Amino acid sequence: MSAVREIEYRDALREAMSEEMRRDKRVFLLGEEVAEYNGAYKISRGMLEEFGARRVIDTPISESGFAGLAIGAAMMGLKPVVEFMSWSFSLVAADPILNNAPKMLYMSGGQFGCPVVFRGNDGAGGQLGSTHSWCVEGLFSNVPGIKIAIPSNPYDAKGLLKTAIRGSDPVFFLESERMLGNKGEVPEEEYLIPFGQAKVIRSGTDCTLASWGRPVHFCMEAAEEMQKLGISCEVIDLRTVRPLDIGTVVRSVKKTGACVVVDQSWSFGSPGSEVASQVHRHCFDDLDNYVHRVHSADVPTPYATNLEQEYLPNARKIAEAVRSATYNL
Amino acid sequence: MAFVARRLFPVCTDYTMTSLSNPTAGGTSAPGSSQSDVHAKVYGDAEHLQIPAAAAHVSTEKMLDWFKQMLLIREFELRCMQSYQEKKIGGFCHVYIGQEAVAVGCTAAVEHKDPIVTAYRDHGHALARGMDPRACMAEMFGRIGGCAKGKGGSMHMFDRDNNLYGGHGIVGAQTPLGAGLAFGCKYIDEVIEGKANSRVSLCFLGDGALNQGAFHEAMNLAGLFDIPVIYVVENNGYSMGTAIARGTTMAHSLITKAAGYGIDGYVVDGMDVVGVYADMKSIADKCRATSRPAFVDMRTYRYKGHSMSDPRKYRTKEEEEVFEKHDPIGRLEARLKAAGKLTDESLKAMQKDVRDTVRDAVTWSDESPIPxxxxxxxxxxxxxxxxxxxxxxxxxxxxxxxxxxxxxxxxxxxxx
Incomplete structure (x- = not known):
């Protein structure tokens, strides 16, 4: 019998890394403050003690350097896990993570791959201001050659991270500072979650809500509110945006006839716009309304609490979109 | 084997200051046209330009092999230029003519198991590392027979069997990778296999890459983590059309940059393949033994433009002629002839052999199917x-x- 236990999102991440490091010596962790400090967000707490300084490596604040170093090591056949304290900081490592990792296999005609996982906090943390609140999926999902996972809960975080580490391709793993303390059921037994498999986390008949990462929780809140109005929402957690399991969304929309996509990145040229486009294409005759989208406001992330709250996707905005999409305004 | 580290300047030397105060050292008396004056103009100093009196002790066979490799690279590059004019090669194409001694000498100085990574002027390194000239040429022709099946192109030569990790098109991008390759070797040997690391990695870069942030981050990490990577700066005096002193500080003494990262720096005459070999062998041996990085200011010169579209308006014909007089192939030819190891006849045979090889590479690439x-x-x-x-x-x-x-x-x- 599987033991039911609840652990935090950060613990799930640590378990995934630790299990894979026990399993495979090629796996190592590097990043800022991951070792002696026990992780800026305590994700890697205790890992230095277990694995030693050769496998849990503190780096200087030097993203371009250590991201590139990890890629070189991956070309040698190793499997680095690189922690970005924040994905916002990955922008100074744009060349290695976008020009090297995703293209190495292709440019070398299949000779050298990059089995590297880059992971860290993505999205608004809470009054961190404009430079520290990036949702990089808006930028990076445009690039072929990388896989992008954005788990919304501890169970998915662990299963997807293990898959990411065990795989042979570069993965961008997008966590959220705001979810690290979230608790959820995670079995003791080992499990992996394949990429490209969305999960229907709430069944409904009137409107499909498609999202990933932290906004999934806002979708659930909104669905609860809508239920009170008699609008039944089906909520889908896509879990990975590359690969994108559009099939699960399409099947749902064919049933509901309405769709709202919720994406924390900016709207212009985003994963959200991609999902909407694909739903329009595949459900052209099934939709009763155009696909509605809820994104962060198209402005730099503000600092003031009230502005930041209004800036981000939230349950109220999602509820409004559902009512509009289902003609219940 | 004893060798003479003639032009190997450790980082603590006062050579830089001496050369600055004596810009004509080792040169002739004619101002403006002397070898040392020209070198001083290109690199900021002239000290290293003195033609070495003594050759390192290397076998004639090795020297003949290097000579032939340099001939091959030059012939190959000439045919690249021709093929580019004929539009068989597209995109950007950067030829290595003039710098042959660097790739050949450096590659000879390390072991085959040592990974090599370089920038976009990479045909010479690929050939020196042992890539089949057919695969190299076919890659540029965009054919399936290319080393990367025609998906990489001139700037992205990869050869897994020969431990060549690219060919990288973005200036300086390969420098953190070079650290990663050496880090990877060390990790595999020491952490996974529990034995002493025995590999160093060679990371080539141009002098233009000295000003990229990635390079400085890589140097810092290499120094900090004891990573046995050797950064070989192929200092040809120009980053595209910008003379080195216009683009980087301390251009006359690049090794001071290495000193800032606690990394040993050396100046090597890159126009003499025997010297390159001898100096690089010594540097590589030290890195291997100490598991420490190194930085080499490898003074060289590209005879042709930065790329195929560069008319070289930023320098004089006279300057080019000075370097061509001390051509790495010509210098070794003279040395081998003086030693009675090369005759006009054997040279002709060698040249024919090389021409045949390159002609075959072109023919083969012409016939290789598109992907x-x-x-x-x-x-x-x-x-x-x-x-x-x-x-x-x-x-x-x-x-x-x-x-x-x-x-x-x-x-x-x-x-x-």
Missing amino acids: PMAELYHDVFVEPWGPYTGSSQPQMNGGTANQPSMRTIDTKEELS
């Missing part, structure tokens, strides 16, 4: 999903027990 359209979606990911058909050599990184899969795919567009 089939199936290659478009191949080698994007190791693990197949959606429109992506995996990779030819998925075993290289160990594969995976859990193949991620995409459940609903009707067409390629769906996953774009």
Whole structure:
């Protein structure tokens, strides 16, 4: 019998890394403050003690350097896990993570791959201001050659991270500072979650809500509110945006006839716009309304609490979109 | 074997200051046209330009081999230029003519198991590392017989069997990778296999890359983590059309940059293959023994433009002639002839041999098929999903027990 236990999102991440490091010596962790400090967000707490300084490596604040170093090591056949304290900081490592990792296999005609996982906090943390609140999926999902996972809960975080580490391709793993303390059921037994498999986390008949990462929780809140109005929402957690399991969304929309996509990145040229486009294409005759989208406001992330709250996707905005999409305004 | 480290200047030397105060050292008396004056203009100092009196002790066989390799690279590059004019080669193409001694001498100074990574002027390194000239030429022709099946091009030469890790097109991008390769070797040997690391990595860069942030981050990490990577700056005096002193501080003494990272710096005459070999052998041996990085200011010169479209307006014919007089191939030819190891006849035979090899590479590349359209979606990911058909050599990184899969795919567009 599987033991039911609840652990935090950060613990799930640590378990995934630790299990894979026990399993495979090629796996190592590097990043800022991951070792002696026990992780800026305590994700890697205790890992230095277990694995030693050769496998849990503190780096200087030097993203371009250590991201590139990890890629070189991956070309040698190793499997680095690189922690970005924040994905916002990955922008100074744009060349290695976008020009090297995703293209190495292709440019070398299949000779050298990059089995590297880059992971860290993505999205608004809470009054961190404009430079520290990036949702990089808006930028990076445009690039072929990388896989992008954005788990919304501890169970998915662990299963997807293990898959990411065990795989042979570069993965961008997008966590959220705001979810690290979230608790959820995670079995003791080992499990992996394949990429490209969305999960229907709430069944409904009137409107499909498609999202990933932290906004999934806002979708659930909104669905609860809508239920009170008699609008039944089906909520889908896509879990990975590359690969994108559009099939699960399409099947749902064919049933509901309405769709709202919720994406924390900016709207212009985003994963959200991609999902909407694909739903329009595949459900052209099934939709009763155009696909509605809820994104962060198209402005730099503000600092003031009230502005930041209004800036981000939230349950109220999602509820409004559902009512509009289902003609219940 | 004893060798003479004639022009090997450790970082603590006062050579820089001496040379600055004595800009004509080692040169002739004619101002403006002397070898040392020209070198002083290009590199900021002239000290190292004195023609070495003593040769390192290397066998005649080795020297003849290097000589032939340099001949091959030069002939190959001349045919690249021709093929570019004939539009058989597209995009950007940067030829290595003038710098042959660097790739040949450096490659000879390390072991085959030592990884090498370089920038976009990479044909010479590929050939010196042992890449089949056919595969190198066919890559530029965009043919399936190319080293990367025609998907990389001139700037992206990769050769797994010969431990060549690219060919990288973005200036300086390869420098953190070079640290990563050496880090990887050390990790594999020491952490996984529990034995002493025995590999160093060679990372070539141009003098233009000295000003990229990635390079400085890589140097800091290499110094900090005891990573045995050797940064060989192929200092040809120009980053594209910008003379080195216009683009970097301390251009007359680049090794001071290494000193800032606690890394040993050396100045090597890159126009003399025997000297390059001897100096690099000594540097590589030290890095291997101490597991420490090194930095080499390798003074060289490219005879041709930065790329095929560069008219070289930023320098004089006289300057080019000075370097051509001390051509690495000419210098070794003279040395071998003086020693009675090369005759006009044997030279001709060698030249013919090299011409035949390159002609064959061109013919073979002409005949190599263009890549089939199936290659478009191949080698994007190791693990197949959606429109992506995996990779030819998925075993290289160990594969995976859990193949991620995409459940609903009707067409390629769906996953774009």
